[in-house]
Amino acid sequence: MGKFPPKIAQGLCLCFFPFVSFRFNLANSLRGVALALLVGGLGLWLATGAHLGFTQTSVVTMKRDEITGIDYPERRPGFVAGIEFPLGTAGAAIVLALLSLAADRRNPAA
Amino acid sequence: MKIHHLARLPLLVATLGLSAQAAPLTFDFKDPKGVNNVQFSLDAPLESITGTGTGISGSVTFDPAQPAATKGKIILDTKSLTVGNPMMADHLRGGNWLDVANHPAITFEAVSLTNVRTQGNVVNAEVAGKLTVKGVTKDIKVPVSFTHLPDKLGARVNDPKVKGDLLVLRANFTINRADFGIQPGKNTDKVAETIQLSLSIAGAAPKA
Numbered sequence: 001m002g003k004f005p006p007k008i009a010q011g012l013c014l015c016f017f018p019f020v021s022f023r024f025n026l027a028n029s030l031r032g033v034a035l036a037l038l039v040g041g042l043g044l045w046l047a048t049g050a051h052l053g054f055t056q057t058s059v060v061t062m063k064r065d066e067i068t069g070i071d072y073p074e075r076r077p078g079f080v081a082g083i084e085f086p087l088g089t090a091g092a093a094i095v096l097a098l099l100s101l102a103a104d105r106r107n108p109a110a
Numbered sequence: 111m112k113i114h115h116l117a118r119l120p121l122l123v124a125t126l127g128l129s130a131q132a133a134p135l136t137f138d139f140k141d142p143k144g145v146n147n148v149q150f151s152l153d154a155p156l157e158s159i160t161g162t163g164t165g166i167s168g169s170v171t172f173d174p175a176q177p178a179a180t181k182g183k184i185i186l187d188t189k190s191l192t193v194g195n196p197m198m199a200d201h202l203r204g205g206n207w208l209d210v211a212n213h214p215a216i217t218f219e220a221v222s223l224t225n226v227r228t229q230g231n232v233v234n235a236e237v238a239g240k241l242t243v244k245g246v247t248k249d250i251k252v253p254v255s256f257t258h259l260p261d262k263l264g265a266r267v268n269d270p271k272v273k274g275d276l277l278v279l280r281a282n283f284t285i286n287r288a289d290f291g292i293q294p295g296k297n298t299d300k301v302a303e304t305i306q307l308s309l310s311i312a313g314a315a316p317k318a
Contacts, residue, residue, distance in 0.1 A: 052156065052157060053156055053157030054156065054157070054195045054197075054198065055195060056194030056195055057194065057195070057196050058192075058194050059194070060162065060194070065143070065145045065266075065312070067259070067262055067265050067266040067276070068145065068257075068259070068262075068266065068276060068278045068312040069257075069278065070145050070146070070147075070278060070310045070311070070312055071310060072144075072145045072146075072147045072310065073147060073149065073162045075162065075192070080194070082195070083156065
């Protein structure tokens with residue numbers, strides 16, 4: 001078993017568990033927000049059914065009129081997060097992560 | 111002589127009864143229950159865009175004894191067309207697409223019926239008519255099924271005192287948006303030019 005490079009371990013910890021060894025500086029705050037966005041966007045998308053299309057603010061359920069036999073859509077308000085949610089939040093998280101790296105370079109002592 | 115006339119009376123009554131039954135009925139398609147609907151679907155790269163329209167009105171004159179003589183006009187209020195995504199719905203109703211502010215209705219006027227086949231209370235036929243979308247009128251042929259439901263109006267409105275018939279129309283067909291001046295040749299990478307339409311509507315003909 002080779003020794004795990006401490007710098008990589010530190011980086012992974014910082015990325016995935018920023019609050020474990022949280023220090024109040026700009027870079028860590030940006031990473032925290034990035035992680036929250038990533039988890040929040042993905043979680044919301046999964047929780048509302050992992051819809052691969054665009055976001056829907058109304059939901060259709062099909063019903064049948066007994067006398068005429070007509071199948072008709074009943075539309076009611078409802079929120080289904082679209083694919084733009086995880087993609088958008090992942091994009092924003094990447095931007096924030098890059099900004100956090102820039103903040104690290106500006107102030108390496110922090 | 112008088113007896114002879116009296117003997118003919120039942121025949122006369124029966125004839126009148128038959129002619130009254132065979133008279134064409136005018137069905138009003140303004141549906142108080144809000145069940146009448148048209149569903150549309152367009153292919154798009156990410157998902158099929160599907161939507162509904164419920165603002166249907168119009169009338170159809172249908173004679174069960176002579177279905178080939180059916181005439182009528184169905185009107186769809188374009189403001190009632192909607193999809194699940196609000197931004198998409200705004201685009202759909204906007205000036206570049208259906209322009210509902212200037213074109214408040216989509217109409218179909220039946221001109222003639224061909225290939226009429228009757229099976230029980232169901233009539234299937236090819237309906238030739240004029241479809242007007244966004245101010246452009248085209249002659250099209252649509253396969254339509256007519257289901258005549260005699261004396262079912264009372265059951266539908268939950269009032270047995272109300273007498274009358276119902277006529278259910280069903281049609282599935284496709285149109286090309288370019289034929290009606292809707293973004294012809296544009297945005298074909300985002301939305302298909304072919305629109306699948308599915309119509310399910312019921313009309314009522316009350317009896318006095």
